[in-house]
Amino acid sequence: MPDTPSSAAGLEARLAAAEHAAREAGRLLLSHYDRRSQLVIEQKGLNDFVSIADREAEDAIAAILRPAFPEDGFLGEETGISGAQEADLIWCVDPLDGTSNFLKGAHNWCVSIGLWSKGEPILGVIYDPLRDELFAGADGISPTVNGVPVSVSTTGSIDKTSLGLGHNHRVPPAAFAVDAERLFSAGGSFRQVGAGALMLAYVAAGRVDGYFERHMWSWDAVAGLALIKAAGGRFLNYPQPGTALPKGGMVLASGPVLYRDFVDLFQIG
Structure with a gap:
């Protein structure tokens, strides 16, 4: 073959x-x-x-x-x-x-x-x-x-979730604060470990319910997104339309049950 x-x-x-x-x-x-x-x-x-x-x-x-x-x-x-x-x-x-x-x-x-x-x-x-x-x-x-074998989370409501929430200095601190407030207001919680790729691996393994970061480089994101896809999860088109792969982009990934809820929560158009 x-x-x-x-x-x-x-x-x-x-x-x-x-x-x-x-x-x-x-x-x-x-x-x-x-x-x-x-x-x-x-x-x-x-x-x-x-x-x-x-x-x-x-x-x-x-x-x-x-x-x-x-x-x-x-x-x-x-x-x-x-x-x-x-x-x-x-x-x-x-x-x-x-x-x-x-x-x-x-x-x-x-x-x-x-x-x-x-x-x-x-x-x-x-x-x-x-x-x-x-x-x-x-x-x-x-x-x-x-x-x-592992698979993504099947948690059914945001108030039961632990979401990985990433931040870096390419994104204004105020944007992160707004994202955290939205998540807290919906009853969710967030985790940070200081390594976005590792958090995406945890999404694929069901250890956290999802991950959101307004900008990730492709060398950090691609492996984790492939794992999440293979594990039955969903994620935003990456990178966003019109963006070259080396430029990276926004990442939102989770199990399929809450994916649309996270899209709405973070007001992603």
Whole structure:
């Protein structure tokens, strides 16, 4: 069978490679984590940091994926986009989501590897090295955590929900305050762990009922959205119409029961 986006064999091969790449990156990151006080840290923007750990992890992922699938594009947080932007398949990679947590010795950080095909997230692998939890799934391949099947939440009312609510300095603080007020007024609660990709993995696994962030980069979002799709969830078109994949966009994802309620709650047109 030809190795194409619609080929089960092609997707299975890529999923296996992504799982291997995520674990290799995680192993490397753990070695840096144990001596993080020695890392040279650069600040890219407001509360946005990078270290050699991020760069080496991305290089390790690319060293596995790019030779195996040379026809695929590659969009990494640290290296940008390479290969054909019009490629049928584009890897979207954040080698270390939650860098601030990582550098401070907190526990919520992960490796995120997603695959994009002509406007759709089709494969996701998110690895939490500290907990040794590997979230993996793809179109037609049921999502699992360390091999155990998972699915999205079936909670039926907002006043019973815990929603991941993300924020960054690309969005005005007042907008986040309004979103939080809307959620609280509806009886819901929110969670933040400082790693949006990990929160999307938790949505796919039913650990939180949904996730909303007014802007996420594609290297953070694609893997989690693919997992949520495979787990039976719903999400906004990503990125929004007329926006190039590297520019990212708004993310709203949840189980199917409350998806429209969340759209209405946050007044998304």
